Each structure stands twice: as structure tokens, then as C-alpha cells.
Amino acid sequence: MGKHTKKTDFTLSGRFLAYILSKSCNVKGIRLATSQGEQYIKLARALRPACSEVLQPGTWIQVQGYQKVNTKTGKIKLKAKAIMPALPGGSSSNSNAPVQLFPEPASKTQKGKIRICQKSSCRKRGSQQVFTALNSALQASGQDKEIQLQPMGCVGKCKAGPNLVVLPDKARYTKVKPKNITNILQQHF
Template identity: 35%
Template sequence: MSKTTTTSQFRMVGQLESFVIKKGDKIKYLRLKVEEREYWLKIPKKLRSEIDINLFPGTWLEITGNRELKQKKGFFELEASRVKLLSNPDIPCAVIVSEPESTSVGKILVCQKSSCWKRGGQSVCQRLEKELEKQGLSDRIKIKLTGCLKQCKKGPNVVVMPHKARYSQIKPGEVGELLTKHFTP
């Protein structure tokens, strides 16, 4: 199986919350507050020596780097490539992300075997397509018809990836809630 990664550039302006330090004095992560949200940014070895560990919480920083989608875990990992100290506290908080060409973040597997299909799998699949389009997720989430998911008597069966969440006896009316639960921030 091939491993595909989705990466893009980011730029953040926010306030330092703290450092996450491992093995005595090695900065592994930097916690940054941007508006009301906190981000953990991985600090690579080559950048660790350039960061002043004595910075106070609340210090304004501008950080640029790469973000990578961790397909199996279903979240983005942020890695800093540059950390810049800002002296002007009037700078508004901002997160600017340059999106990659492909922003696929998930798949929904739908059993197409006769038992699941007869129990409403086809209706669930059609509703999934409509809801993905309606919620603007059709370019990020793909529907894949699969073979037996080993829960024939509990069909129709659906698996949401990358979360590996399994759903049995799903009804077309539950599709919108399922998409919101897994793919809406």
C-alpha cells in the first residue's frame, strides 16, 4: 500500500503559551495561542538552538513552516521552519495556510454486498453523495464501495476513515450527523 502525504505551508501570528521540553532542555514543541485556540508546533532539531528558552508566555511570535496531514490519525501536524519574535503586540492573530492541490482528508467505505445493499446500503450511499455535495465536502471526502465488512445481519455497514469508525444499521437520515461528527471542525 502506498503512503501518500498531504503537506502545505502555513504562517501563524500568536502569543507564546509555553514550551514542551523533553530530556532536560530540548524543546520538542512550542504551544502558541492564536485567537482563542491553542496550537502545538513541532520544533525541528536545527531550529532548537535558535529559540530563546527564556521567552515569557504572552510574547508575540510569527511562525512559518509546514503542515502535514496524518492520514491514519486524521489531524494535521505543524512543524516550524522559522520562529520570529515580534515586538508589536497590536498585530492581529492570524493563521494563513496555503492549501495543497489535493486536500483529501478521508474516505467513507460502504459495503455493497447484497445483504447490506438490500437493507438500505444503496440509499445510504446516495444520501452520502448528496450530503457531501451539500456540505461542500465532496472534494475532500471520497466514497468507496467495498466488499463484505463482516456484519451482514446488521447492514447497511459503513466505515469512516481515517477514524476507522464503524457504523451498522445506518439509516439515510443519519448521514448528515455522521459527516458533521467526523469532518466538521
């Protein structure tokens, strides 16, 4: 921490507005409408495992975390450590259960499936090469026993092909290239 930075805890209530995504489609933070205006709050790594939207805009939540204040510039950075449900108006709800931000990540031992569209539009856009590259990557890493590769039919997003679905996370990817598969595998398995 720099010598001009002061770190303190904060608790903020407000209405969830939106997830903020990085270029690679990972969730970095959230926007919260509070009584003091709109705030950007970065999420601790444990709170952002996937790019899947579960919180509905308008949901009342209470965010606890810490803030870093630059005593020279007055700039404040907020980082969330826990997100709890709140009652409309912002008071904390009786339930202390953390809000589910994302679907439960699949257990590491659970078998997964990757389905790749093999119909004509996706094939023209390279779905077979993606299939082959995934197959090789799974064999090379020894994951071919746990992760099943399956061709699938058209999912109606032909112009955005090759289309791919990862289960059990139900994550959909479009315009997949062989170079993207390492990231996709790391994200889900």
C-alpha cells in the first residue's frame, strides 16, 4: 500500500445495477445505486468465478468490504468481500445467507461435457478445427476421461459460429477459435 493510502472497512446498501466485465468476459465488479449515488465496487476474486449473470438489476443488496482512500487525491477504491441480501430501502434482511452471485461452480470431480455445433454454418466457420483442437488438448492434459466432447445440432446462432456449450455450467461461447480453448478449459474445469 502506498504511503498516501488509508484502508478501512465499509458497508454499503443499494440496488444492484450491473456486472462490469473485463475484455475477456470475466466479472470484475458491480455497479451499485446507493443513497450517495452510483458506485463501482470491485469484487474479491472469490466472488467472481464466472461470467454468468444471476443477480437481477434492481435487487437490493448489502455489500461489505474494504475501501482504500488516497489521502492525497481523495480517490476511493472499494472492494467487496461479501454480498448479502437487503430489504428494499437498504436495511439488512433477516437472512444472513450471502447472495448467490453466480451459479455454484461445478465440482472439480464432476464430469463435464463440451458440445460443439457441427452444422453447416458453424463448420464453415471452423467448428471442426475447434473440435479437433479440443480433443487434442483434452487428451494431452489427461482430461479426456472426465470431459466428454460431443457434436451438437444448430443452436440458431449460425452467424456467430462456431458455437460451443460447456456443461454442467451451461456456458455458451460464440466465435470460438482453437486459440480460445485453453482459456475455456481453465475457466470451467
